[in-house]
Amino acid sequence: MKSRHPSALASARSPAASRHRKSPPAKTVPTGYERSVDVAYRKLRELIVRGRLAPGTRLVEADIAERFEISRTPVRSALHRLLQEGYVMAVRSARQSRLAVAPLTKEDSRELYWIVGHIEGLAGRLLARCDPQTRARVIERLKAINAELSVLAQTRHGDPSRIFDLDMGFHRVLVESAAGPRLLAIHAAIKPQTERYWRLYASAIIDDLGESVREHVAIIEGIDNGDPDAAEQAIRINWQRGAERLARVIDSLGERGSW
Amino acid sequence: MKSRHPSALASARSPAASRHRKSPPAKTVPTGYERSVDVAYRKLRELIVRGRLAPGTRLVEADIAERFEISRTPVRSALHRLLQEGYVMAVRSARQSRLAVAPLTKEDSRELYWIVGHIEGLAGRLLARCDPQTRARVIERLKAINAELSVLAQTRHGDPSRIFDLDMGFHRVLVESAAGPRLLAIHAAIKPQTERYWRLYASAIIDDLGESVREHVAIIEGIDNGDPDAAEQAIRINWQRGAERLARVIDSLGERGSW
DNA sequence: AAATCCGCGATTGTATACAAAAAGGAGAAC
DNA sequence: GTTCTCCTTTTTGTATACAATCGCGGATTT
Numbered sequence: 001m002k003s004r005h006p007s008a009l010a011s012a013r014s015p016a017a018s019r020h021r022k023s024p025p026a027k028t029v030p031t032g033y034e035r036s037v038d039v040a041y042r043k044l045r046e047l048i049v050r051g052r053l054a055p056g057t058r059l060v061e062a063d064i065a066e067r068f069e070i071s072r073t074p075v076r077s078a079l080h081r082l083l084q085e086g087y088v089m090a091v092r093s094a095r096q097s098r099l100a101v102a103p104l105t106k107e108d109s110r111e112l113y114w115i116v117g118h119i120e121g122l123a124g125r126l127l128a129r130c131d132p133q134t135r136a137r138v139i140e141r142l143k144a145i146n147a148e149l150s151v152l153a154q155t156r157h158g159d160p161s162r163i164f165d166l167d168m169g170f171h172r173v174l175v176e177s178a179a180g181p182r183l184l185a186i187h188a189a190i191k192p193q194t195e196r197y198w199r200l201y202a203s204a205i206i207d208d209l210g211e212s213v214r215e216h217v218a219i220i221e222g223i224d225n226g227d228p229d230a231a232e233q234a235i236r237i238n239w240q241r242g243a244e245r246l247a248r249v250i251d252s253l254g255e256r257g258s259w
Numbered sequence: 260m261k262s263r264h265p266s267a268l269a270s271a272r273s274p275a276a277s278r279h280r281k282s283p284p285a286k287t288v289p290t291g292y293e294r295s296v297d298v299a300y301r302k303l304r305e306l307i308v309r310g311r312l313a314p315g316t317r318l319v320e321a322d323i324a325e326r327f328e329i330s331r332t333p334v335r336s337a338l339h340r341l342l343q344e345g346y347v348m349a350v351r352s353a354r355q356s357r358l359a360v361a362p363l364t365k366e367d368s369r370e371l372y373w374i375v376g377h378i379e380g381l382a383g384r385l386l387a388r389c390d391p392q393t394r395a396r397v398i399e400r401l402k403a404i405n406a407e408l409s410v411l412a413q414t415r416h417g418d419p420s421r422i423f424d425l426d427m428g429f430h431r432v433l434v435e436s437a438a439g440p441r442l443l444a445i446h447a448a449i450k451p452q453t454e455r456y457w458r459l460y461a462s463a464i465i466d467d468l469g470e471s472v473r474e475h476v477a478i479i480e481g482i483d484n485g486d487p488d489a490a491e492q493a494i495r496i497n498w499q500r501g502a503e504r505l506a507r508v509i510d511s512l513g514e515r516g517s518w
Numbered sequence: 519a520a521a522t523c524c525g526c527g528a529t530t531g532t533a534t535a536c537a538a539a540a541a542g543g544a545g546a547a548c
Numbered sequence: 549g550t551t552c553t554c555c556t557t558t559t560t561g562t563a564t565a566c567a568a569t570c571g572c573g574g575a576t577t578t
Binding site (some may be wrong): 005061062072076093095096097098 | 528529530531
């Protein structure tokens, strides 16, 4: 690695950014602007979650910076954030941190799913205590999503990415409707990590989609009835069963991501 | 603010650090070494948690750097981490982040306590499923702590900081015994934030100490019986009641930390 | 041949320089 | 007196320079 940052960079980006400022004299034009650190975070997380960066891959700041054509500073920030959230792990050494993509193990998936289940369970509990109108609106959206999932579950071999998006949407609606800022933040940081397991074992998971759909029905009922205990319990069961299904798949296929 | 970093700094720190390296020819002497970013994180968190930095206080990177006699870089990292964990909030602006110490409100305390209750509840559930030996060892420690708390609850006006340390220890033992790395990390990031409320309303909270001690007994029983549901439920109730007690105090005293 | 030590390249941690951008205030126009 | 504008100051975001460390491999010794 010789010339790390083509010096054209500094002059290539800055004008583009400042052009935004003057063209419309509107007061707040934050549209379209994204800080480098956010770009780096988003791209890196995407690469990890989609499996394009294999578990165990060493993450070298300078390399990533070069690849994204930004400096080490924002890359470093993004990596630290990913480290705290669990996408990335620090390996050995006392003074230096040395990062790598976090491995995917049966043990970790169990803990992860339990945590998500409890966090979402809390969100569901709060949702079930909301006023009936809010709940009715949410229920409607949940039912629509789950109906489509149900169809895909019967016609085997639906588009995995479509299935994933629907399931993702179901849980997002669940949380966004009633959770406060802290709960939202935690969920946003943790939940996407389940996608790593999902993608790795997608085909096997899709086979069990019907079960998941039935569990979703129980969730919807709990919320509809305004029963916090039932709603929370149903959500936790959904994730717990998900963890069990995943564990079975991992057992039969072997740990694919444990370097 | 004129000369921000006395240039003596660079030459004042580096030799001190490298002196560590050579004096004993041992291979790994990571003892005592702490990166600036960790120092900054620890100090800042302490200042916020102990209330020495009032809610709403603007946090300016350069000022903190000057105060700690380090550069902005590690300060910035520490602030980002505190932001993600919830000790610090970003106020307005699209491109810049502008940080301030997070406010203390009744609403936030509710959400915080619910979350901690669920996280610890999960840890308690896992603990109750451990083998009896592990549980017996933990039970012993929990009982010792709670016994001392019980004494302090009866002799009113015990040392608040002692009481706090005991309660802190109780919950730490609870989590550290059975939780995996993810659960530990989340707990370590979130739980200390309850200390902010504790300190702000300490006297009133201590008045209700007896209730908390009784709730702890239920937790111990649940674990002792190896009953995951009971253990988790008891822990959640402890935190839920704690939130209610806190809410009453805030109602009667007013929100002290909501700038 | 195995073990050890030394040195060099690779990599992280910290400091600083610089470029925007937002906030705030002084002054002009009405 | 109010409001608008422009300028200054403060503050953040990014890039880069530098120092110290870590790991690895090769040379040397036994």
